[in-house]
Every structure is written in C-alpha cells, then in structure tokens.
Amino acid sequence: xxxxxxxxxxxxxSVAAAPALAEGTLNVLTWEGYADSSFLDQFVEESxxxxxxxxxxxxxxxxxxLMGGGGVYDLITPSIDxxxxxxxxxxxxxxxxxxxxxWDGIYPKFLALDGIQRDGEYYGMPYxxxxxxxxxxxxxxxxxxxxxxxxxxxxxxxxxSLWDDKSSIYVAARxxxxxxxxxxxxEQIAAARxxxxxxxxxxxxxxxxxxxxxxxxxxxxxxISNTWAGYQSSLLAAEGIEVxxxxxxxxxxxxxxxxxxVKNTPNRExxxxxxxxxxxxxxxxxxxxxxxxxxxxAEAARSCMTDEQFEALHQDDPEYLDSLLIWAPLGDRFExxxxxxNSVKAQ
Amino acid sequence: xxxxSEKLPGVAVLGIPLLWISVFMxxxxxxxATYSFWTKQYPTFSPDFQFGNYLTLFTDPQYSKVLxxxxxxxxxxxxxxxLLGYPFAYFLAFRCKSxxxxxxxxxxxxxxxxxxxxxxxxxxxxxxxxxGVLNSFLMSIGILSEPSDMFLYNQFAMVVxxxxxxxxxxxxPIYTALEKIPRxxxxxxxxxxxxxxxxxxxxxxxxxxxGVAAGFTMTFCLTFGDFVAPxxxxxxxxxxxxxxxxxxxxxxxxxxxxxxxxILVLVIVLTVLSLSGRVERHYSPKEV
Numbered sequence: 001x002x003x004x005x006x007x008x009x010x011x012x013x014s015v016a017a018a019p020a021l022a023e024g025t026l027n028v029l030t031w032e033g034y035a036d037s038s039f040l041d042q043f044v045e046e047s048x049x050x051x052x053x054x055x056x057x058x059x060x061x062x063x064x065x066l067m068g069g070g071g072v073y074d075l076i077t078p079s080i081d082x083x084x085x086x087x088x089x090x091x092x093x094x095x096x097x098x099x100x101x102x103w104d105g106i107y108p109k110f111l112a113l114d115g116i117q118r119d120g121e122y123y124g125m126p127y128x129x130x131x132x133x134x135x136x137x138x139x140x141x142x143x144x145x146x147x148x149x150x151x152x153x154x155x156x157x158x159x160x161s162l163w164d165d166k167s168s169i170y171v172a173a174r175x176x177x178x179x180x181x182x183x184x185x186x187e188q189i190a191a192a193r194x195x196x197x198x199x200x201x202x203x204x205x206x207x208x209x210x211x212x213x214x215x216x217x218x219x220x221x222x223x224i225s226n227t228w229a230g231y232q233s234s235l236l237a238a239e240g241i242e243v244x245x246x247x248x249x250x251x252x253x254x255x256x257x258x259x260x261x262v263k264n265t266p267n268r269e270x271x272x273x274x275x276x277x278x279x280x281x282x283x284x285x286x287x288x289x290x291x292x293x294x295x296x297x298a299e300a301a302r303s304c305m306t307d308e309q310f311e312a313l314h315q316d317d318p319e320y321l322d323s324l325l326i327w328a329p330l331g332d333r334f335e336x337x338x339x340x341x342n343s344v345k346a347q
Numbered sequence: 348x349x350x351x352s353e354k355l356p357g358v359a360v361l362g363i364p365l366l367w368i369s370v371f372m373x374x375x376x377x378x379x380a381t382y383s384f385w386t387k388q389y390p391t392f393s394p395d396f397q398f399g400n401y402l403t404l405f406t407d408p409q410y411s412k413v414l415x416x417x418x419x420x421x422x423x424x425x426x427x428x429x430l431l432g433y434p435f436a437y438f439l440a441f442r443c444k445s446x447x448x449x450x451x452x453x454x455x456x457x458x459x460x461x462x463x464x465x466x467x468x469x470x471x472x473x474x475x476x477x478x479g480v481l482n483s484f485l486m487s488i489g490i491l492s493e494p495s496d497m498f499l500y501n502q503f504a505m506v507v508x509x510x511x512x513x514x515x516x517x518x519x520p521i522y523t524a525l526e527k528i529p530r531x532x533x534x535x536x537x538x539x540x541x542x543x544x545x546x547x548x549x550x551x552x553x554x555x556x557x558g559v560a561a562g563f564t565m566t567f568c569l570t571f572g573d574f575v576a577p578x579x580x581x582x583x584x585x586x587x588x589x590x591x592x593x594x595x596x597x598x599x600x601x602x603x604x605x606x607x608x609x610i611l612v613l614v615i616v617l618t619v620l621s622l623s624g625r626v627e628r629h630y631s632p633k634e635v
Contacts, residue, residue: 058597063600335601338594
C-alpha cells in the first residue's frame with residue numbers, strides 16, 4: 001500500500017512537472033497584471049505555450065534577476081528608463097517587427113524613443129503607458145490641490161507619501177523649476193536633494209509597492225502622494241475610498257513599458273506568439289482592464305475599448321501624451337540621482 | 348586499504364563540516380571581500396583593486412548616519428529585551444513553583460518563533476497605526492481625544508517590533524544560565540546573612556552574566572542585520588544599514604559598494620561577538 005502510494009505520488013509529480021520541462025514554456029518576468037489570467041488563459045489554450053509569470057516590484061529588479069544567470073527568463077517588461085540598460089548589459093536581443101502584427105498601430109511617439117532602439121534595430125515592443133500622476137483623498141481637501149506645493153505644505157504634515165524611487169528627485173527638481181529632469185546638473189540634483197530633506201519631516205512614509213500605497217490610504221495614514229496613474233486609484237475605488245488623480249502645474253512624468261526578448265531564449269517561437277497576443281486587442285485591452293493603464297497600440301485600443309474607456313485612458317489625446325515628461329535612461333548619471341535620493345533617506 | 352578504512356571515518360567526520368564551511372561560508376566571504384575592491388562602472392562594475400569604496404564609506408556622511416542609527420536601534424532593542432526578558436527568565440527559574448506553568452510560560456515565549464517573522468511585523472502595523480488597536484484603546488479610555496500618528500512609521504515602532512520579535516533570543520540564554528546556578532549558593536548567601544537583593548546582586552546576577560552576554564549578542568546582531576522592520580513599520584528616518592546594502596546590490600547595481608558595506612558590517616558584528624565572548628569567559632564559573 002505504502003509503495004503504491006509513493007508510486008502514485010511520484011507519478012503525480014512527474015505529470016505536474018512535465019509541462020514545465022516541455023518546450024514551449026515561457027517564463028516571463030513582468031509587472032503584476034501583465035500576464036493576468038483574464039486574457040492569458042485563452043492564449044495558453046490557443047497557442048499551446050505555457051506561461052509562468054514572475055513579478056517584479058521595481059524596474060531595478062530586472063538587471064539583478066537576469067544577471068543572476070541561468071537563462072531562466074524568456075521575456076521581460078522594463079520601463080523606458082531601464083530598457084537601454086538591458087541593451088547595454090547585453091541581456092536582450094533585437095526584435096523582428098515584421099513578425100509582430102499590429103506593430104504599425106503603435107503610437108509613433110513611442111517608436112521614436114531611443115531607449116528601445118540600438119543601431120537601427122528595435123529591442124523593445126511598446127506595450128502600455130501612463131503617467132506618474134498625483135493623487136489625493138477627496139474628503140481631506142475642500143479645495144483640490146493643483147500644485148506640488150501641496151506635498152511641501154505644513155497643512156498636510158504627517159499625511160504625505162512619496163514613491164521611494166529616484167523619481168522623487170524628478171518631483172523635487174520640477175518644484176524647483178528645473179524641467180530638464182533627465183539631464184539635471186550636479187547643482188540641480190543638490191537643490192532637489194535639499195528640497196526633499198526640507199520635505200522629509202512632513203512625510204509619513206515613502207511607499208515602495210502599489211499595495212503599500214493602497215494600504216496607507218486605507219489605514220488613514222496618508223492623504224496625498226504620487227501614484228501610478230490608473231492603478232492604485234482603481235484599487236482604492238474598489239475598496240470604496242474616494243481619491244482623485246491630478247497632474248500638477250509642474251507637470252508629471254510619463255512611463256512606457258516594453259516587452260523585450262531575453263537573449264538566446266530557447267522559446268523564440270512561443271515568445272513571438274506571445275508578443276503578437278500582447279499587442280493585439282486581447283493583450284492591449286487586457287492590461288487596460290486589469291491595471292487601468294493606457295495601451296501602446298492605438299488601433300487595437302480603438303477597436304476593443306468603449307468610447308468612455310478610450311477617452312479616460314487618454315488614447316486619443318496627443319496633447320496629454322506630449323505634456324508628460326516620458327522617462328529617459330539616465331546612463332552614467334543614474335548614480336548621481338540615486339546617491340542623492342539615498343542620502344535623503346539616510347538623513 | 349586497511350589504512351583507508353581506518354582513516355575514512357575520521358576524514359568524513361572532519362572533512363564534511365570543513366567542506367561545508369569552506370564552500371558555504373568562507374568562499375562567499377572571500378567573494379564579497381574581492382568585490383569590495385572593484386569599481387562601479389556603467390552599466391555594471393569592473394575588476395580592480397582600490398580602496399575607494401571604503402573611503403566613501405568613511406567620508407560620505409550618509410553612511411555614517413545610517414550606521415550610527417543602526418547601532419542605536421540595535422542597542423535599544425537589546426536593552427529593552429534585557430529589561431523585559433531578565434525578570435521573566437528570573438521568575439521562571441526561581442519563583443515559578445509549578446513545573447507545568449513553567450513549561451507553558453517558556454513555550455509562550457518560544458512559540459512566536461514558529462510564526463512567520465513577516466506576519467508578526469505586519470501585526471504590529473495594525474496595532475500601532477493611526478486607526479489601529481492601540482489608538483482605539485487609548486481613545487476608548489479617554490487618554491487620547493483624537494488618534495495619534497506617533498506610534499507607527501518611526502524608530503519607536505521599529506524598536507517595539509524588533510524587541511518583540513527578538514526577545515526569545517534574550518530569554519532563552521538567560522533562563523539557561525539562571526537554571527544552572529546551584530540553589531545552595533543562594534541559600535548559603537542567605538545563611539551568611541545577606542538579604543535577598545544583595546544576594547541577587549552579588550551571587551545570581553554575576554553568575555547569569557554569560558547568559559545576558561549571549562542574549563545581548565544575539566538580539567544586537569539580529570537587529571543589526573534586519574531590513575524588514577524599517578520597510579514595514581519604519582518611517583522616512585528608518586533606513587538601517589541592511590536597507591542600504593539591499594539598495595546597493597539591487598537598485599544601484601553597485602555590488603562593490605554593497606560588498607564594502609557588508610564587510611564593514613561583518614567587522615562590527617565580529618567585534619561584538621569577540622567582546623561578548625570575553626565577557627562570557629570572564630564571568631563563567633572558574634574550575635577550581
């Protein structure tokens with residue numbers, strides 16, 4: 001009896017392990033929601049490719065995870081400030097746009113970005129985008145805030161949160177009137193650092209994950225912060241907490257995430273099937289519905305979104321897109337930005 | 348052949364642990380030490396032999412600030428663990444007459460170790476938060492008129508959480524040390540006319556010092572390497588040295604700097620260990 005039980009366990013294990021070992025299992029390292037079962041299940045069924053998703057909490061997770069080696073991952077989705085680093089680290093391979101249906105539907109503005117190109121070849125497939133907007137708790141403000149000054153205001157002392165990221169340097173620089181946030185001089189970075197140190201006593205907590213920010217609002221700890229537009233606000237709305245997103249007078253950053261194929265993936269065929277699905281209506285409206293992010297393929301978005309959603313996600317609003325300061329790779333200046341932010345946190 | 352079969356057990360007994368220590372302890376330390384002399388160079392870092400990383404550690408005030416804060420928090424956690432843990436261990440060893448009760452109380456201290464560290468730290472968030480249990484309680488008994496935000500997201504919250512989490516490591520060695528003290532020493536002291544408090548100060552406490560030193564060392568070193576509490580319950584001024592190391596290895600992709608900082612932490616922890624070792628030896632009962 002015992003032996004039979006062991007035998008059946010072993011069999012169950014080997015059956016369970018089989019799909020993972022079979023060719024055609026894609027391992028994707030991505031953001032939560034980007035491989036959501038609401039649109040992924042259909043893909044798995046139709047393509048015969050299994051998908052294992054591992055989630056990152058920050059753009060800074062991609063490099064260390066891939067540098068760990070082992071050839072574990074096939075596809076990644078870094079944001080436009082991190083894509084160039086992936087190319088520099090020789091971790092990703094060039095794409096063949098001719099094999100991706102819907103490529104021509106992508107906003108030209110995204111296809112023109114340097115971060116996803118090198119030597120005339122594309123390394124990233126634009127997927128979704130949005131703003132690093134600001135957000136406040138409706139009931140805490142009689143007069144809606146319109147400026148970044150609200151995040152430096154004594155009135156909101158102890159109720160302010162800011163993303164624990166180099167992005168805080170961008171925010172402080174804009175408040176100082178330095179709009180060249182991706183090319184700041186050492187003096188401008190130092191000034192931003194001073195502003196953040198001045199702000200620090202007013203800050204309740206620097207948030208690091210989407211869930212953490214939602215918890216901070218839910219627990220009544222925070223009334224104003226920056227946010228990944230569309231995402232945390234919809235999670236809060238689902239909890240019945242009314243918050244409003246806004247773009248301050250000083251502007252906001254924009255981000256855009258791209259799918260990249262990890263160098264020498266053994267699953268190229270499945271990878272391209274996956275890219276095609278993600279850029280089609282299935283993937284584009286999938287991510288818009290799950291995460292509240294805007295879609296990179298304008299044509300797909302038009303055919304699968306309702307008019308309201310199309311408008312709410314600024315899909316037909318080139319001015320909105322142009323008003324965002326789209327993240328850019330900082331290259332070897334990254335260290336200066338990060339060092340300034342680390343020294344703020346060390347205070 | 349015979350030689351081999353005679354020697355083999357000895358080789359295995361010594362060899363396996365030695366191999367284990369070399370591969371999983373010494374080699375990683377050597378790798379970290381090597382990295383600490385490398386240079387950060389976009390996009391990653393390149394082999395080198397220079398002391399720039401160590402120099403930065405001592406010249407850039409952000410590192411000394413975080414180190415001093417970490418020392419402070421670690422000392423406070425050790426101190427509070429001692430102040431709470433010693434009386435408890437003393438009660439268990441000397442005053443608790445029922446063996447069953449003693450077992451239960453001892454288990455009550457140990458049991459939380461079986462619950463996930465993360466879960467326990469999370470619980471403190473719900474206790475200390477602005478709309479948390481502590482605030483509701485203080486408001487219901489009229490001490491506070493409106494919720495206070497002074498309990499969570501600051502160094503106080505970190506010390507409370509870490510003390511709660513690491514206190515078993517203080518209670519266990521102290522209890523063990525107290526248990527070992529022969530009862531007739533205390534009785535003899537009383538017979539010779541010393542009152543309970545002087546007896547405690549001159550007999551019991553000195554004999555329990557090795558346990559206290561072990562407890563201090565463990566709570567101190569565990570706190571010194573903690574990076575979860577600052578993340579969960581710490582505030583804007585809560586960064587500890589382990590968080591900086593995490594940032595250097597992750598976000599910054601500056602493994603050389605992270606390694607240099609790790610080596611510095613290692614040196615501090617080894618210093619604490621050797622100091623406490625001396626204290627323990629000094630106070631251990633001498634063989635006559």
